[in-house]
Amino acid sequence: MASMSDHELYPIGDAARRSGLSVSAVRFYADAGLIEPTRLNEAGHRMYDIQAIARLELVRTLRELDTDLAEIRRLLDGGTTLHDLLTTHLGIVERQERTLRARRAVLRTLIKQGGTTAQADLMHKLVSMTDEERERTIDDFWTEVGANLDVPDGFVDRLRAMRPVLPADPTAAQLEAWIELADLVSDPAFRGAVRTYLRDTYAAPEARTLATEPFQEFMHGSGAALMEELLAAHRAGESPLSGRVQRTVTLFLEAVTALSGTPLTAEARDRMADGYRQIPGILRQLDEEDAAAGGPGYGDTHGRYLALVAAINGTTGQEHDPIPYVWIADAMQAVQPA
Structure with missing residues (x-):
């Protein structure tokens, strides 16, 4: 049997605090059609249930990984799976890591050698x-x-x-x-x-x-x-x-x-x-x-x-x-x- 909290609705301020987002970000994702409020209360204020807040948390995490809104929309609409999306982003992060590692090697070598711009260009070519x-x-x-x-x-x-x-x-x-x-x-x-x-x-x-x-x-x-x-x-x-x-x-x-x-x-x-x-x-x-x-x-x-x-x-x-x-x-x- 579902607990009472599963059906409880939270105002936008609570939804923002629980999901780690700002109120303006929650409002933006609602206006963009990504995570709409569960319902509006009698005063017309946006209310969110636990499932909506969980989706807001997922959106926050994906945005921190530089996932664009189109990819997030496909995920939420069922066009892709979370596993596939995370696998794709893992590959992106690993490529970025390799690039940063190469840049660090070039910079450290230049610092040790007191290198010039021409040497920096050469070293970039060497690691590439x-x-x-x-x-x-x-x-x-x-x-x-x-x-x-x-x-x-x-x-x-x-x-x-x-x-x-x-x-x-x-x-x-x-x-x-x-x-x-x-x-x-x-x-x-x-x-x-x-x-x-x-x-x-x-x-x-x-x-x-x-x-x-x-x-x-x-x-x-x-x-x-x-x-x-x-x-x-x-x-x-x-x-x-x-x-x-x-x-x-x-x-x-x-x-x-x-x-x-x-x-x-x-x-x-x-x-x-x-x-x-x-x-x-x-x-x-x-x-x-x-x-x-x-x-x-x-x-x-x-x-x-x-x-x-x-x-x-x-x-x-x-x-x-x-x-x-x-x-x-x-x-x-x-x-x-x-």
């Missing part, structure tokens, strides 16, 4: 690029960087494969990273710096071996899995002489020597161990030489490219731990070849 345009931008970069570069076949193609994929609903941080990356890869100076870094890094014969396809396949495939196993053991505080470490490092040594078609011998083991032991010093020396010469280093060239790609792809923070080269060298030194 289609997927195809972004792909072409990255392809153009690697085509120029890799042109006649003296590195083993397939190496530049592998580098090209590590590319940004901006999601359909990127965060502001991802948009900012894309703005920086797109600006960098279009800069002739940055292209030249990356090219110089790759050329200088892989010029030595021993370094060229690291860029060959078999070695790269190994380091990004089974070699990566073995290295991760070693890193896990190191994180767990295991000795380089533990059974797990010795089994893993033996497989690693056997696989590396097999790449050059040679067996794992004591001499090969010693060379590998000695090489790993020297890596930290070599890396420090390279950093010092780059700083002294003012030349492009990894962090300013290819490293910066990879860091921005990781930020755009949402993989930042998934990098491996720093490699404990000396610990691995100690593990290698203990291996007894068959």
Whole structure:
């Protein structure tokens, strides 16, 4: 049985207060034929029942979502459902959100860089690029960087494969990273710096071996899995002489020597161990030489490219731990070849 309040009528002031609207707004919606009063009282004043007030509340909510009166009229007349109307408006709000996020990324980048109007126009174009345009931008970069570069076949193609994929609903941080990356890869100076870094890094014969396809396949495939196993053991505080470490490092040594078609011998083991032991010093020396010469280093060239790609792809923070080269060298030194 319906309660008495279901049949109670309220004057326009009460209807306005209950629905969250002003009296003039309630009067406007009545005159527009959207929500007419339930009846007029003896004095000719507009009176509203609970159902009418509920519809006024709905109209207020839809207007706050920027729904136009024509759409509201179709809903109230039964021409559409509330679910369909809200779904449509959700899509509108989400598109507005993406637009605002892109604008925020542009503004934040401009503020950090002290940008000009021309830069603002450029950044707007960068965040508005289609997927195809972004792909072409990255392809153009690697085509120029890799042109006649003296590195083993397939190496530049592998580098090209590590590319940004901006999601359909990127965060502001991802948009900012894309703005920086797109600006960098279009800069002739940055292209030249990356090219110089790759050329200088892989010029030595021993370094060229690291860029060959078999070695790269190994380091990004089974070699990566073995290295991760070693890193896990190191994180767990295991000795380089533990059974797990010795089994893993033996497989690693056997696989590396097999790449050059040679067996794992004591001499090969010693060379590998000695090489790993020297890596930290070599890396420090390279950093010092780059700083002294003012030349492009990894962090300013290819490293910066990879860091921005990781930020755009949402993989930042998934990098491996720093490699404990000396610990691995100690593990290698203990291996007894068959």
